[in-house]
Every structure is written in structure tokens, then in C-alpha cells.
Amino acid sequence: MFKSIRRTLVATATALTLGLGGAVWATSAASAAPAAVPTCSTASLAVWVDVSQGSGAAGTIFYPLDFTNTGSRACTLRGYPGVSATTANGKQLGRAAARVPQDTAATVTIPAGGSAHAVLSWVEVGNFTASGCQPATASLIKVFPPGRTSAAFGFFSLQACQSTKPLYQYLYVTAIQPGVGHAV
Amino acid sequence: MRTTIRRAAAAVAAALALGTGSAVVAASSASAAPAAHSTLLPVCTAGNLAVWVNYGAGQGAAGTFYYPLEFTNTSNHTCRTWGWPGISATNANGHQLGDAAQRLHYYTPAWVNIAAGGTAHALLAYGNAEVQTSGCKPTNASLIKVYAPNQHTADLGFFSLPACTVGGSHVYLRVANIQPGTNI
Numbered sequence: 087m088f089k090s091i092r093r094t095l096v097a098t099a100t101a102l103t104l105g106l107g108g109a110v111w112a113t114s115a116a117s118a119a120p121a122a123v124p125t126c127s128t129a130s131l132a133v134w135v136d137v138s139q140g141s142g143a144a145g146t147i148f149y150p151l152d153f154t155n156t157g158s159r160a161c162t163l164r165g166y167p168g169v170s171a172t173t174a175n176g177k178q179l180g181r182a183a184a185r186v187p188q189d190t191a192a193t194v195t196i197p198a199g200g201s202a203h204a205v206l207s208w209v210e211v212g213n214f215t216a217s218g219c220q221p222a223t224a225s226l227i228k229v230f231p232p233g234r235t236s237a238a239f240g241f242f243s244l245q246a247c248q249s250t251k252p253l254y255q256y257l258y259v260t261a262i263q264p265g266v267g268h269a270v
Numbered sequence: 271m272r273t274t275i276r277r278a279a280a281a282v283a284a285a286l287a288l289g290t291g292s293a294v295v296a297a298s299s300a301s302a303a304p305a306a307h308s309t310l311l312p313v314c315t316a317g318n319l320a321v322w323v324n325y326g327a328g329q330g331a332a333g334t335f336y337y338p339l340e341f342t343n344t345s346n347h348t349c350r351t352w353g354w355p356g357i358s359a360t361n362a363n364g365h366q367l368g369d370a371a372q373r374l375h376y377y378t379p380a381w382v383n384i385a386a387g388g389t390a391h392a393l394l395a396y397g398n399a400e401v402q403t404s405g406c407k408p409t410n411a412s413l414i415k416v417y418a419p420n421q422h423t424a425d426l427g428f429f430s431l432p433a434c435t436v437g438g439s440h441v442y443l444r445v446a447n448i449q450p451g452t453n454i
Contacts, residue, residue, distance in 0.1 A: 132326050134325075135428060136322070137428055138320050138321070138427075174430065199388050199452060200388065201389070223412075241429055243362065243428050266320070266344050
């Protein structure tokens with residue numbers, strides 16, 4: 087009962103908003119079809135690793151890697167971001183994140199001011215031999231949004247391996263999923 | 271009697287739904303709250319929020335860098351907050367480095383609603399010159415510890431900048447009250 091009232095009102099609010107949107111489109115372009123939602127540019131995104139939603143055991147911790155749309159319009163993302171950890175000067179530490187296979191990739195729409203996320207797995211580098219891993223403290227995470235050739239940076243102060251050998255793969259990332267990230 | 275209760279309940283539901291509806295419309299960015307809605311919304315708890323320093327949006331001048339300190343509502347309901355967060359930088363073990371942040375009185379404080387999945391911000395000023403040239407024995411911080419207004423539990427975010435280790439007369443962090451939206 088409450089739900090149906092709420093749905094109706096929300097639907098009305100949405101319809102009103104869409105109506106206004108339509109009016110704006112009509113003035114800017116005399117075309118019947120509304121423009122498709124554009125792909126998110128790097129400049130319209132802020133990337134961040136949510137420490138507070140970190141969870142895990144057995145030497146691997148899962149963090150949401152969030153993508154916040156800081157632009158003024160909705161935009162879309164689809165697929166895997168390119169992720170690596172760097173020093174404060176942007177020098178890459180070890181191997182870039184490997185992709186966690188996904189059954190289906192979906193196009194995710196992020197409203198202006200909203201967030202989407204991928205799941206970043208970080209292997210505690212103490213699991214590796216120090217001589218092989220060559221541990222160092224990272225300062226930043228460097229993230230290429232799917233299909234983009236410029237990267238966004240976020241703070242990231244965890245231990246990284248400097249070795250680029252396959253054995254010392256310490257970051258993994260999933261494809262982008264809807265909504266702000268929560269502990270997995 | 272039953273009808274009365276039902277009507278009252280429906281009215282409350284409608285009011286709540288209206289609150290939700292406007293939050294959806296404003297999902298793009300947190301908005302200053304109309305007083306009538308604020309009375310219906312819960313205050314944002316530490317558990318509702320993720321805090322993060324928006325590295326990519328940093329702007330620097332004359333020895334001070336300005337970052338948006340973002341507050342993302344990771345809960346499933348709109349919440350509201352008012353005023354200044356309590357802030358300090360820590361090492362990886364949570365040990366505070368130097369002085370806590372002082373308050374900046376740049377803006378008139380007001381209630382800010384943060385929609386589910388939405389983000390509000392506070393202006394964070396980082397005194398690069400103070401850290402580097404005042405003799406405060408800098409070391410690299412790992413985390414920023416943030417008490418949201420009127421909360422007694424802190425949220426943590428990554429923060430890998432040099433910080434003072436000597437306190438007392440080396441304030442290097444300053445923060446303004448929380449404002450709507452992601453951008454400074």
C-alpha cells in the first residue's frame with residue numbers, strides 16, 4: 087500500500103523531471119529523439135578506494151573502487167577499468183591489476199553526483215617473499231576508465247610489490263557495476 | 271478509528287515519499303534542505319557515510335592545496351548533516367600525526383541533505399608550505415580520520431601526503447563546513 091503510493095509519487099516526480107528535460111532538449115535541438123546518455127569522460131569522474139568498506143580474509147582484502155560522476159549530466163561506463171598503484175610521482179609499482187572474469191558486462195549509468203563501482207582485490211604483500219616482491223608503499227591509484235586513454239588518480243596508501251613478475255600479481259579488478267560500492 | 275489510523279499512516283507515507291521523491295530528483299547533488307523535509311530525515315551517521323579526499327580535484331596556490339573532502343551516503347536512505355567534521359591525519363596504524371584540523375568559517379552553515387548514493391563535500395585546505403618549511407618533522411600520512419558532524423565514531427579515507435609529526439603550533443589542515451554537491 088505504502089509502496090504503491092510512493093511509486094506513484096516518485097513516478098510523477100520522474101515524469102515531471104523528464105517533461106522539463108524534454109522541454110530543454112526541444113529548445114537546444116529541434117529533434118524528436120532525446121540524445122543518448124554519453125560515455126563518462128575521465129574529466130567527469132573522481133575515482134576513490136573506499137577504505138571503510140574493505141573486507142576480506144586469508145590475505146586478500148576487497149575494496150570498492152568507486153567512480154563518482156562529478157559532472158552535471160548522467161553518463162555511462164561499461165567494462166573493466168585499467169588500474170595500477172603508483173608512487174607520489176606517478177611511477178607504476180609492479181604489475182597492473184589483472185581482470186577478474188565476469189559472466190556478463192553491463193552498461194552502467196551514473197547520474198550526476200552519483201557513483202558506480204568495481205571491486206578491487208588487494209593481496210597483502212606480506213604473502214609474498216620480500217626479496218621477490220620488493221615491497222614499497224604506494225601513494226596513488228591510477229585508473230583508466232573503460233575505453234579511455236587518460237587516467238584519473240586517487241589516494242591509495244597500501245603496500246605494493248615493485249616486481250613485475252607474474253608471481254607477484256597483487257591487484258585484481260572486476261568490471262564496473264551499478265551503485266556505490268559496499269563491503270562484499 | 272481504523273480508517274483514521276490508515277489515513278494518518280497514508281499521509282505520513284505520502285510525506286516520506288515526497289521527501290524521497292525530491293531526493294531522487296536531487297540525486298545529482300546533495301541539496302540544501304527545505305526545513306519541512308529536514309524534520310523527517312535522519313542525521314547521517316558514521317556508518318551511513320564513506321569519506322574520501324578527492325585527489326583529482328585538488329587545486330594549489332601559494333603553499334596551500336585545496337581538496338574536496340567528500341562524504342558519500344552509502345546507505346539506502348537520504349540523510350542530513352550540519353556543520354564541521356573533526357579531522358586529523360594518521361599513519362597506517364591510526365596514530366595521529368601532528369595537530370587536528372582547524373575550522374574555516376568561509377560559508378554559512380546549513381543543513382545538507384545527502385541522497386542515497388549521493389555525495390556532499392567540505393573544503394579541505396592542506397598547508398603544504400607549513401609541512402615542508404616550518405620544521406615540524408614531516409612524515410608520510412596514510413589515512414585521514416574524519417568524524418562527521420555530531421558523530422563519535424570516525425570514518426577513514428586514504429590520504430598519502432606528508433604530514434607534520436610535531437603538534438602544538440603547526441596547523442597544516444583546515445576544514446570548512448559541509449556543503450552540497452561534490453565540487454569545491
